[in-house]
Amino acid sequence: xxxxxxxxxxxxxxxxxxxxxxxxxxxxxxxxxxxxxxxxxxxxxxxxxxxxxxxxxxxxxxxxxxxxxxxxxxxxxxxxxxxxxxxxxxxxxxxxxxxxxxxxxxxxxxxxxxxxxxxxxxxxxxxxxxxxxxxxxxxxxxxxxxxxxxxxxxxxxxxxxxxxxxxxxxxxxxxxxxxxxxxxxxxxxxxxxxxxxxxxxxxxxxxxxxxxxxxxxxxxxxxxxxxxxxxxxxxxxxxxxxxxxxxxxxxxxx
Numbered sequence: 001x002x003x004x005x006x007x008x009x010x011x012x013x014x015x016x017x018x019x020x021x022x023x024x025x026x027x028x029x030x031x032x033x034x035x036x037x038x039x040x041x042x043x044x045x046x047x048x049x050x051x052x053x054x055x056x057x058x059x060x061x062x063x064x065x066x067x068x069x070x071x072x073x074x075x076x077x078x079x080x081x082x083x084x085x086x087x088x089x090x091x092x093x094x095x096x097x098x099x100x101x102x103x104x105x106x107x108x109x110x111x112x113x114x115x116x117x118x119x120x121x122x123x124x125x126x127x128x129x130x131x132x133x134x135x136x137x138x139x140x141x142x143x144x145x146x147x148x149x150x151x152x153x154x155x156x157x158x159x160x161x162x163x164x165x166x167x168x169x170x171x172x173x174x175x176x177x178x179x180x181x182x183x184x185x186x187x188x189x190x191x192x193x194x195x196x197x198x199x200x201x202x203x204x205x206x207x208x209x210x211x212x213x214x215x216x217x218x219x220x221x222x223x224x225x226x227x228x229x230x231x232x233x234x235x236x237x238x239x240x241x242x243x244x245x246x247x248x249x250x251x252x253x254x
Contacts, residue, residue: 107132
């Protein structure tokens with residue numbers, strides 16, 4: 001990963017999506033649950049099960065119809081933002097295409113650019129947590145790790161009025177059983193575009209083309225012009241292939 005990458009009583013229903021190739025969404029979710037049990041421990045799995053039961057009670061006929069769609073789905077996710085130069089361009093492009101994405105934000109940047117965070121929320125994107133300072137959580141003690149997460153959660157809540165439910169840990173590094181303190185679990189990815197490293201639009205798009213599958217979670221960053229260009233090209237190509245671009249929670253919910 002990149003060199004820099006590293007509660008209010010709410011049940012968080014994030015299941016871990018791994019980079020294992022699978023042939024169906026069902027098997028994809030099953031493998032995610034197994035990894036969740038191994039990585040995060042039983043505490044979060046109890047929260048997940050309770051949340052899934054509550055969600056099932058609230059599911060409307062319309063939502064059921066959506067879940068029965070046969071179109072393949074994928075989620076575009078962006079870390080390390082918001083960026084004052086390129087995030088607005090990305091939001092403009094997504095709005096033009098009527099696509100929602102998922103943004104995992106740094107707390108220090110939420111403080112710097114609250115208007116961009118507010119715009120994300122208003123335009124229907126998922127706003128998640130990426131810690132305050134982009135720290136590697138498994139190298140911190142429990143108090144410091146909890147502080148990094150909750151400080152960012154509170155900033156996002158103060159900005160958007162919505163408490164974040166989803167967390168992407170920098171470097172993909174999670175501290176086991178941390179969810180017992182913060183009631184959150186990590187959201188990983190199945191396609192790492194390495195956009196921060198290659199900074200080449202064509203190569204980024206090709207990486208997605210070669211690895212795309214139903215249920216894919218695509219990792220990108222909204223702080224490079226090449227990433228924004230590539231992301232919008234990916235949206236256009238995947239839609240032409242019949243994909244539905246969704247926020248990551250729509251891949252996680254049962």
